[in-house]
Amino acid sequence: MSNARAIIAKLRQRQTPNREELNWFAQGLADGTVTDAQSGAFAMAVCLNGLGDVGRVALTMAMRDSGRVLEWDLPGPVLDKHSTGGVGDCVSLVLAPALAACGAYVPMISGRGLGHTGGTLDKLDAIPGVSTQLSERRLRDTIAKAGCAIVGASADIAPADKRLYAVRDVTATVESLDLITASILSKKLAAGLDGLVLDVKTGSGAFMKDMDEARGLAEALVKTANAAGCKTTALVTDMSQPLAPALGNALEVAEVMRVLTGRAAGPLVEIAAALGGVLLANGGLAKDVQAGADAIAAVIKDGRAAERFGAMVAAMGGPVQFVENWPRFLPEATVIREVSAQSTAFITAIDGEALGLAVVDLGGGRAVESDQINPAVGLSDVVRLGSKVAKGQPLAVIHAARPADADRAEAALRRAISTGPLAPATPDLIADRIG
Template sequence: MLPQEAIRAKRDGQELPPDAIRELVSGIADGRLADAQLGALAMAITLQGMSDAETVAFTEATRDSGEVLDWRGLDLPGPVLDKHSTGGVGDLVSLVLGPWIAACGGHVPMISGRGLGHTGGTLDKLEAIPGYSVTPDTATFRRLVKDVGVAIIGQTGSLAPADKRLYAVRDVTATVESLPLIVASILGKKLACGLDALVMDVKVGGGAFMPTPEASRQLAETIADVASRAGTPTTALLTDMSQPLAPCAGNAVEVREALAVLTGERKGGRLLEATRGLAAEMLLAGGLASDRAAALATLDERLASGAAAERFARMVAGLGGPSDLLENSGRHLPTAAVMREVHAPRAGHLNAIDTRALGMAVVELGGGRRAPDDIIDPAVGLSDIAALGEAVSHGQPLARIHAASAADAEHAERHLLAALSLEDTPRPAPSLIQDTIRREVP
């Protein structure tokens, strides 16, 4: 089918057969589809949607548009597992989860991304570590996945190239919100990593990517359904993003928080709870635990023993970072020139947080990008952010600002005070893990 005929059919609401979808995606990857045709196709899909069968075919074609990693030749002693998050503020789960799973016998080839809008990016956090390379050669990547059990890197040009080109067009044609295109974009890259199982962390709440809880649930269910039909068993957790996941947001500050969790300095909190829940699902999906109780017991033992922290340290060193990051993080991680506490203007209960506004405050401090070529300041951000439902007294610190200048800190303070709502009567915070959706390969 000619590309223009396929575009016409989708424009008119017809269902495209799998071979036509494969031909379109192949044309996206190799350039045979012109930008004008690509934009028209994206708009037709956005307006008309796709059936379940079409979405599966589009996802599989995106996965197969470039290299699909094959780990069989390495004789890995454990399953190949991964996790993906739809993004949030203070969401540094990947930094803890990857080495934690590796310490439990899994192998995690994690292809991560950069910050987008108000959400932080895993690669930006890792690049706060001096020397850490997110673009290693393939041999180094495969060696670390085998020997250390985890390597967190950026997308290579050979993985799902159709998605890279399509996303660039979607970004400038108002077609980013299309559910089938979102699903194919997420899963095309992840499934190209040759996974035995995938766990998704789909955010719900004011700082989530999707605009409503209903939309977040639909995304979670669609991802789990499509990935399993494409051959990869998938579990999706719906987790709360009505407040930052960790009590911090930024790049170096989040690496410090990850180290605190991995070394046992931080023994509780929402970050640890979410990561533990996701990790348990990964162990179950990979056959590394017989039931949830056994999975949690294994995870707790590997964290307490220091095995998870040791895997993180080996990954960092293997990708060019300092070999003594665990022992001397203060020597290696950058710190901001200005620190300023934000104090409560009145007594009350912290009943609402504009999480998106906190994320944008970090961007404005220089910790994120407003334009693609912006240079990130890894030292800036927020820490010690008060939690929803917390009772605070007048003058009590609500957060700490890490800024490059006093003027930047003052500007961020105004944004923070506007984003934190104090009320006389307490309200309970939403539960962190709101639902779990599991799908096996049919």
């Protein structure tokens, strides 16, 4: 008979608990048998001593199985994507409907923003009427109608993760590779996926700012997910600057709509095509990754992805004519201020984390989980790394609720964007592929 004290003692002695013990512990997290003190001790022991490859897989599957695991009977593969987080990263809102337009089914369980990174659910919340907390019946109905749904995890999806995550946040154990891997994958695998692609960010706007750390996380995630039976590949992608030229919930939705309606392209389409190409190839919907990427780009360009996005929004309670009339549905800030370059120069560096925190300070993100978000505020028209700006040309546009908020954001923006006389070398958007 397993018990929390014996499992924690094993970990403290650098021994890996077996699968039965980890299953028991995950169930104890879910049903309250394991106390908060024991949860914290477990998290710290894992953080300090690790679980190894076998233990990491066992913990991931135990946390997945602590709640409901969805099953699907659909005429196409069930695919999904996860990003480790960045700024201006609204790829999910482009990729999910594009995958659906290519014949995949996408039950995308997403999260909310915390810290400097934005949350996909918060972005969707900027659309009037949209509900991201759906019952299983309504989730299945949305998938049937639109081919995709972007939703929050229900209480019965990986409940052990919800409990352990809250403990990790207050015990300084968030950074554990084993716990990060189990947390991400337990929720994704509970969605009953046939294939998964991971977008592991590195650079100034990412959590993993070091390339080696990002590769290490990508390798752990891929190895663990594949061992758990889900075909998985990771791309390590650049986050040395915002991916989209907009940061903030309604502003990022607006940028997504410009992409889906053919008014903009750029890095959002490039990353969506790269990630989607991998998924379509792994899911048997494309002969290879390049053919898959071409298919994703095609459905974005010809409007089929926009149709799926509109169907998803309507099925989740949003406006039926959102795609056709999106500018009138999205909220606008009361103070809009252009920040101009003070001299002619090249953009040599962008501190993405600082820009993300500036948006949080505007009210567009959360410093703590209970904070209320203003969906209208943020930054738009942010310059790109390596571009040359003349004196008086805009570096970005601030969208704020009050002039004083805009003043602080302008000061933060000027500190976050570095300029110089020479153009810098710009990193490749996709740095590596694993799996």
